[in-house]
Amino acid sequence: MSTAIPLALLFAGLIVYASLFPFSDWSWPSHLGWQEILRLPMPPWRDHFDMVANGLGYAPLGVLIYLAGVRSHLRWPLAWILAVGSASALSYVMEVTQQFLPGRFPSLLDWQLNTAGAVAGASLGGALQALRLIDRWQATRERWFWRRSRGALVLLPLWPVGLLFPVPLPLGLGPSWSRMQDQLVDWLLDVPWAQGLLEWVSDIPVPQDRLPEPVEALGTALGLLVPCLLAYSITRPGWRRVVAGLCLAGLGLATTTLSAALNFGPVHALSWVTPGVVPALQLGGALALLALPAPQRLAAALGMVALALQLVIVVQAPSDPYFAMSLQAWEQGRFIRFHGLAKWVGWLWPLATLVWLGLRVASSERMPPLARR
Template identity: 60%
Template sequence: MAPAAAARHHRSSALPLAWLAVGVVVYASLYPFTGWRWPGGAPLTELMALPLPPYRNRFDLWANFLGYMPVAALIHAAGVRGGGRSGLCWLFTVLGAATLSYLMELTQQFLPLRYPSQIDWALNAAGAAAGATASALVLRLGWLDHWQRSRDRWFIRRSAGALALLLAWPLGLLFPTPMPLGLGPSWSRLQDGLMDLLVDVRGAEGILAWLEASPPPLGQLSPLAEAIGTALGLLGPCLLAFVVTRPGWRRAVVGAGATGLGLATTTLSAALNFGPVHALAWLTPVVVPACVLALALAALLLRAPARVAAVCGVVALSAGVMLVAQAPSDPYFALSLQAWEQGRFIHFHGLAQWVGWLWPVAALLWLAAHLASREPLDA
């Protein structure tokens, strides 16, 4: 199947993933979005030329090069799958990525905590060229056609949004969660953030009084509540995957893959926060029974119609969000946050936290839109 025909047959997941990658780049480039000021004494021509860096370590160099590779690869793939010619898509991708990088470096000069440089821009552009070239090579070798045929066998036509959400799910798990696999906004953190945001705002006294009078979260979740929350945290993504996966053994493979990815990402998060020695510290006595329960419930829906899986997914995600919102603050949250803010993840931790907060809401909205669609859910 030609790329253009494939694009017409399927809604490509490359496009939403490309937009997500661009959003990640913008967020990581401009975080923490505070302290904006005009560089003192710097003429406009000097700002446009970009300065040389005061220092750079090997991690920064590789991060700048590798950071733009997936962005460019996804943009190029999305362009080709949209019917564009590979050569023109390559050119526009590299030029567009280089322009985006230049604008980010230029804007960083107005942030006191960022250090823009010509070298960063050059590395970003080189990474974009490498990513677009890799995408063009994949297309040339026919790997995209192979993926398209496999996707036709495994997933329904309207699967792009769900697949993009499933790929974003591990990013949210990298930030410390109130309970294992429990994504969603924690009311205590949300309450503190809103109060800090509104404390000096005129006319917000009523909202502040309501926030202060709001009942606090539970002092401690019972083992049963923690087990249910963990099970729902795993079951929700599995059911989202089931909605777009052909019924039967393929759902079993996808569910097992999602389970392995979630557990591996949670282990990586613990290792990043507390060190490799404590990589399995999140594995409390209730986690294994909770995962077994989630997999048993998922097994009952291996052959269920897509609409049934979608309704069950809405219930699981909603209940999981309610439990996470009532969970007390993680006793290790302050330590974890300090590690993320002071370490190499300073420009990444906020993004992971927002993904963790918003992912269940985005998945619920996708499932609701899917259920409301007039097209057959299994088309």
């Protein structure tokens, strides 16, 4: 099965989340009949940011569905129609469903922009096929990665998405107890039969003291090491792992800088680079370098150990004032829909990665020797 299929399903799920967030206060629009509910109105206002976001948001979905279609042996016209039609239908369903969410407004313009984005994405997929870049990617994947690498190839692009949400410490994905407690209290607050559990959760003390600097440094180092070990678990030893590690390190640093710029403004984009972060990144890079020769299953096992240790550190990290301020900026700004998506990616990525690494350790299949070309 092509990696484009799970990626397309995942991206469609992300679109549903962003379109229907916060999934609360559903109500039936009693003033509207069925025809009015199914008919999308043209909005009286224009927001350039939303217009660009709606135009670009469905383009990746169009590309992924097109690629999934052609990799499933559909002819290119059918794959193109499938990509545009399914993406446009998803957009229409999301716009109609927004009729039942107070504070969300269905828009004919949004549906048109989403469909245009899907057309652009599907057409880009057709151009990639015409240039034979899809076949080249498949050949490159066979030379670089283990045959059953789909899960890791989905998880690795999601890692920087989780980093866009403010994290308790640099590169430290996973929920801190303070944030997890707030989420659990929010869920249990209006559940009558769960009030005992609510009291128990509320009574658990929240970490207040800052973690010792060596522990923070170790958490940051492990945050850099874990995605490298995940990549090593599917990549052939040698220079390919060096390239993968360098690309992941650059992507992680760039994403963390972008997150700081979004939270505090471009002037403070490098505010996360404190004196303690630099040696922590050096430690993470040195550990990733030492792990280069490790066999794939050993790399997966080391990744599980490193990830479990990182989760223990992140859970104990307190929320400092700057962290709380950055969360407020996300939750009250124009990124309110994206902030929830990035938060859940950051919280669930370590758990999904632990499961995948465990399956990789349990697998006895080895990567076949590289054929000479």
